[in-house]
Amino acid sequence: MSRVVDRRMVFNARDKEVFRKILRNQEAFTGVRVVTYCLMSNHFHLLLEVPDRETLAPLDEEGLLAILPLLHEAVAVETVRQELERARVAGDERWHEEILERYERRRGDLSLFLKELKLRVTFYMNKRLERTGTLWEGRYKSVLVEDCERALQTISAYIDLNPVRAGIVSNPEDYRWCGYAEAFSGRRGAKLAREGLGVMLSEALQDPDFKSDWRRTSARYRLFLYEEGQAMAPDPERDQCGRIGFAEAEVEAVRKQAGVMSVPRVLRHRVRYFCDGAVLGTAEFVNGVFEREQEKQKRFGEKRTTGARRMRGADWGELRVLRDLQKDVIGE
DSSP states (O other): OBBBGGGOOOHHOOOOHHHHHHHOOOOOOOOOOEEEEEEESSSSEEEEEEEOOOGOOOOOOHHHHHHHHTTSSSHHHHHHHHHHHHHHHTOHHHHHHHHHHHTTTTTTOOOHHHHHHHHHHHHHHHHTTTTOOOOSSOOOOOOOOOOSSSHHHHHHHHTTTHHHTSOOOGGGOTTTBBBBHHHOOOSSHHHHHHHHHHTTHHHHHHHHTOOOOOHHHHHHHHHHHHHHBBBBOBBBTTTTBBOBBOOOOOOHHHHHHTOOOOOHHHHHSOHHHHHHSSOOEEEHHHHHHHHHHHHHHHOOOOHHHOOOOOOOOOOOOTEEESSSOOOOOOOO
């Protein structure tokens, strides 16, 4: 966690988008995984998985030139390319290896990850605000978290519930700049956000080759989020302050749905079925359309014998669609 100097509210919506892009670029270059995050107006929270550097595939020339644009502008990338070429033409393997090592040592390093992140955000913000000097209060604060589901979900929920506790939104999926909302959004970065949250599941922690499914991750994590985020009334006798959060009825509703988002909640978001599902209705209706179209035009493969497909993302009851959408069914 790190906070802006004097706790000034400096990050607007555009700044947070730039911040997230810098964050994702650093993630791609260094191999430090962002499990979840929250970007607020004057501070940020990150939950990071730092890899064993020995598990990272070593950089070669092709790989370096492929990822350098994440960090540098085209002129700087071209300079490195020319330097590598000169070393290769000269037949100087040591020079060539030194160039690669210059970037290799920056990968899998938590301190360098955060230093680069904060420095690049500072450059951007100083230019936008026409200011100079430090942007941050000081060195980041950090906590080492055990790789068990309970610990990881607890700290992740604390991070993703920041905007709810601050009274900015009523539900975490409505705040665009946190890991849970990005995973739910269907935006370009949703895949990375979903993979990040997926590593918290006990199955993934026990089996490195486990492939998490967003439907499973989403339901379990959503249930945990709402239980952890329930509002609390102040208790003067115990010297406990109250906290903003979800009403007991909201938490109970999520429990009844086993973490699956209800249809009324889903309908507040973009639902791709309503523009890409082709046909919507009961199984009987969808199958009827399918049979007519198949008989007239043979639009579908011979192996497909039925038209009705279940809808993902919520309990839609008897509703079916013709197209079985696999990705980003529910968006912002």
